[in-house]
Amino acid sequence: xxxxxxxxxxxxxxxxxxIETERYTSKTPVFMPVGTLGTxxxxxxxxxxxMGATIILxxxxxxxxxxxxxxxxxxxxxxxxxxxxxxxxxxxxxxxVHSLNPLRKITENGVEFRSxxxxxxxxxxxxxxxxxxxxxxxxxVMPLDWCVSYPATEADVExxxxxxxxxxxxxxxxxxxxxQSLFAILQxxxxxxxxxxxxEELVGxxxxxxxxxxxxxxxPKSLMWEMVxxxxxxxxxxxxxxxxxxxxxxxxxxxxxxxxxxxxxxLPTRCARNxxxxxxxxxxxxxxxxxxxxxxxxxxxxxxxxxxxxxxAYLRHLFVNDEILALRLNTIHNVYFYLSLMEEVRTRxxxxxxxxxxIRFIKxxxxxEA
Amino acid sequence: xxxxxxxxxxxxxxxxxxIETERYTSKTPVFMPVGTLGTxxxxxxxxxxxMGATIILxxxxxxxxxxxxxxxxxxxxxxxxxxxxxxxxxxxxxxxVHSLNPLRKITENGVEFRSxxxxxxxxxxxxxxxxxxxxxxxxxVMPLDWCVSYPATEADVExxxxxxxxxxxxxxxxxxxxxQSLFAILQxxxxxxxxxxxxEELVGxxxxxxxxxxxxxxxPKSLMWEMVxxxxxxxxxxxxxxxxxxxxxxxxxxxxxxxxxxxxxxLPTRCARNxxxxxxxxxxxxxxxxxxxxxxxxxxxxxxxxxxxxxxAYLRHLFVNDEILALRLNTIHNVYFYLSLMEEVRTRxxxxxxxxxxIRFIKxxxxxEA
Numbered sequence: 001x002x003x004x005x006x007x008x009x010x011x012x013x014x015x016x017x018x019i020e021t022e023r024y025t026s027k028t029p030v031f032m033p034v035g036t037l038g039t040x041x042x043x044x045x046x047x048x049x050x051m052g053a054t055i056i057l058x059x060x061x062x063x064x065x066x067x068x069x070x071x072x073x074x075x076x077x078x079x080x081x082x083x084x085x086x087x088x089x090x091x092x093x094x095x096x097v098h099s100l101n102p103l104r105k106i107t108e109n110g111v112e113f114r115s116x117x118x119x120x121x122x123x124x125x126x127x128x129x130x131x132x133x134x135x136x137x138x139x140x141v142m143p144l145d146w147c148v149s150y151p152a153t154e155a156d157v158e159x160x161x162x163x164x165x166x167x168x169x170x171x172x173x174x175x176x177x178x179x180q181s182l183f184a185i186l187q188x189x190x191x192x193x194x195x196x197x198x199x200e201e202l203v204g205x206x207x208x209x210x211x212x213x214x215x216x217x218x219x220p221k222s223l224m225w226e227m228v229x230x231x232x233x234x235x236x237x238x239x240x241x242x243x244x245x246x247x248x249x250x251x252x253x254x255x256x257x258x259x260x261x262x263x264x265x266x267l268p269t270r271c272a273r274n275x276x277x278x279x280x281x282x283x284x285x286x287x288x289x290x291x292x293x294x295x296x297x298x299x300x301x302x303x304x305x306x307x308x309x310x311x312x313a314y315l316r317h318l319f320v321n322d323e324i325l326a327l328r329l330n331t332i333h334n335v336y337f338y339l340s341l342m343e344e345v346r347t348r349x350x351x352x353x354x355x356x357x358x359i360r361f362i363k364x365x366x367x368x369e370a
Numbered sequence: 371x372x373x374x375x376x377x378x379x380x381x382x383x384x385x386x387x388x389i390e391t392e393r394y395t396s397k398t399p400v401f402m403p404v405g406t407l408g409t410x411x412x413x414x415x416x417x418x419x420x421m422g423a424t425i426i427l428x429x430x431x432x433x434x435x436x437x438x439x440x441x442x443x444x445x446x447x448x449x450x451x452x453x454x455x456x457x458x459x460x461x462x463x464x465x466x467v468h469s470l471n472p473l474r475k476i477t478e479n480g481v482e483f484r485s486x487x488x489x490x491x492x493x494x495x496x497x498x499x500x501x502x503x504x505x506x507x508x509x510x511v512m513p514l515d516w517c518v519s520y521p522a523t524e525a526d527v528e529x530x531x532x533x534x535x536x537x538x539x540x541x542x543x544x545x546x547x548x549x550q551s552l553f554a555i556l557q558x559x560x561x562x563x564x565x566x567x568x569x570e571e572l573v574g575x576x577x578x579x580x581x582x583x584x585x586x587x588x589x590p591k592s593l594m595w596e597m598v599x600x601x602x603x604x605x606x607x608x609x610x611x612x613x614x615x616x617x618x619x620x621x622x623x624x625x626x627x628x629x630x631x632x633x634x635x636x637l638p639t640r641c642a643r644n645x646x647x648x649x650x651x652x653x654x655x656x657x658x659x660x661x662x663x664x665x666x667x668x669x670x671x672x673x674x675x676x677x678x679x680x681x682x683a684y685l686r687h688l689f690v691n692d693e694i695l696a697l698r699l700n701t702i703h704n705v706y707f708y709l710s711l712m713e714e715v716r717t718r719x720x721x722x723x724x725x726x727x728x729i730r731f732i733k734x735x736x737x738x739e740a
Contacts, residue, residue, distance in 0.1 A: 038687070042694040046675070067662075067687045075665050075683050083679040292437075295445050305416070309453040313445050317408070317437045324412040324697055 013259035026054035061093035077137030090138035143171030145185040157189035181208040199234035272330035282368025304336035383629035396424035431463035447507030460508035513541030515555040527559035551578040569604035638704035652738025674706035
């Protein structure tokens with residue numbers, strides 16, 4: 001993997017770049033739609049390509065439980081299984097073990113947890129998690145980390161950081177396939193001291209990219225933003241920075257200003273299935289009766305398949321009647337919105353007029369209702 | 371609407387034809403996917419076009435209740451609402467009133483029924499049903515008919531036929547839009563005498579096409595086939611014949627042999643959502659564990675998007691994990707199978723080798739398991 005910075009923004013930390021691999025090249029900043037079980041819910045790989053998605057996310061924890069790693073190995077890896085020949089990033093499962101398993105047991109060697117599906121017992125070591133991702137064959141691999149809850153005691157934050165560092169070291173010793181790149185995950189809760197310590201250690205070991213973890217776990221927005229700004233400042237400039245699981249459109253634009261290059265979040269896909277649509281004029285709930293006879297698209301300025309072909313009235317009709325097509329058309333629209341937002345971000349960095357637009361967007365978008 | 375017969379099969383009643391309208395031309399025999407609420411469940415109009423669908427069905431009863439006719443009128447008619455610029459056939463609602471409303475009340479003037487959704491009371495007259503379809507703007511319009519249950523007393527069959535005839539006459543007096551064509555619906559239960567009487571009266575009035583109704587209501591297959599053969603023999607050669615709501619692949623091939631030109635059925639779409647797939651080698655239930663690690667398509671000889679891109683193992687994984695994409699990919703495959711079957715039927719009629727193939731298909735397909 002080769003990461004190049006094509007342009008640095010004059011007045012912010014934002015950068016325009018590209019991640020090149022033999023398989024595919026993605027521009028950055030990039031949004032990566034979440035495809036938990038090897039499918040971005042409701043979308044086909046063909047649609048994702050048409051919309052310009054370059055990297056999708058797969059969840060190691062979920063794929064490990066269903067359909068299982070052995071099966072995906074037999075079937076030639078995750079790209080082939082899911083018929084996706086662009087890039088895939090897999091997370092480490094650390095976050096899912098944290099959020100889906102209240103009864104997990106952490107030891108130096110790894111974490112014991114119970115499947116949220118059937119209660120069966122499993123044990124993840126840092127090595128095993130890398131081995132799973134080696135088999136999945138994802139292009140970007142995340143090591144097992146330890147994410148603390150919010151709020152957390154200093155002792156917990158310290159323990160989380162130390163485990164994350166030692167596990168990162170063990171992860172780095174495991175052989176990956178030629179095409180795979182290993183990232184490190186920065187933890188440290190909401191503590192500058194521990195974020196700093198964690199970053200120093202991880203950067204010292206040298207990884208191909210750095211993820212910022214442990215955010216969007218219930219902390220106030222201002223604190224999350226502070227931690228994003230701090231975290232990016234601690235990471236090397238010449239490696240891609242990936243903010244895990246964040247977030248709302250304004251969070252993403254803010255984080256680009258801080259120098260983040262890669263994003264993933266379930267928001268556009270999950271909201272779509274619940275009928276919440278993002279538009280250039282703000283958010284709208286398609287089931288609202290005011291849309292009942294509106295004979296124009298969700299967003300007049302949007303060029304997605306949904307907006308080019310269907311009215312708000314038709315989308316509302318599909319949604320209130322539980323038609324499967326509603327989930328698809330809504331998801332197409334929201335993912336297209338996120339991908340277009342990144343396109344706009346990249347164009348503005350390239351054109352040198354990013355900062356003013358970004359500040360205004362961050363201020364205005366959260367309040368806007370279409 | 372102009373219906374032309376391009377070739378008549380030498381040894382069966384099958385015919386190759388085309389239905390031309392200003393909007394679009396469809397070859398016949400044709401299969402029309404069912405789009406109850408203005409959407410063929412799980413598919414986009416783009417996918418339907420890519421697969422070669424030329425006519426879709428809309429259900430007058432369902433569209434009348436949801437989203438309502440006034441709304442579709444405001445939004446420019448059903449084609450525009452659903453973003454479908456090929457052909458649409460709408461049924462009369464007679465069958466839904468029959469099958470969804472045990473408490474319906476039939477009078478000479480029409481039928482009173484309660485919505486299966488909220489119990490609200492409604493009244494359909496023959497004139498109202500045509501008026502609804504005039505507003506929907508469908509290309510092929512069906513008059514209100516009276517379908518009897520199976521088994522039925524002779525008195526009921528007689529009453530059904532007489533109402534159907536009188537209602538057809540009243541329907542014919544209602545003005546449609548220029549582009550719309552009115553069919554008649556042949557009833558008569560399982561009685562040759564009443565089918566014959568009904569056909570004579572309807573054909574005497576002169577309609578642009580003739581539908582065969584009242585079948586697939588619980589009668590044995592052999593009786594249904596007998597009635598299809600009888601019914602087609604009673605209808606004029608120079609008008610399209612439409613067998614309503616039938617059926618299985620072998621039923622369709624048999625009915626083409628009898629001279630039927632148009633078909634609709636929920637089977638390919640509904641079965642797809644339940645995981646039953648039709649293939650050239652027979653049917654398969656994708657959730658079956660034998661497909662768990664089969665790294666080849668549902669049907670190696672199928673050229674649909676699903677079979678070109680995904681393995682049985684992936685489809686099974688999606689289906690058992692309730693992924694929305696499963697419903698789509700299964701539906702794409704089944705609809706493509708039905709449309710391809712019709713393509714094969716047309717090619718064989720054109721090439722003069724239809725009969726032998728058809729007899730073999732009818733005999734072998736029902737027993738085949740892929």
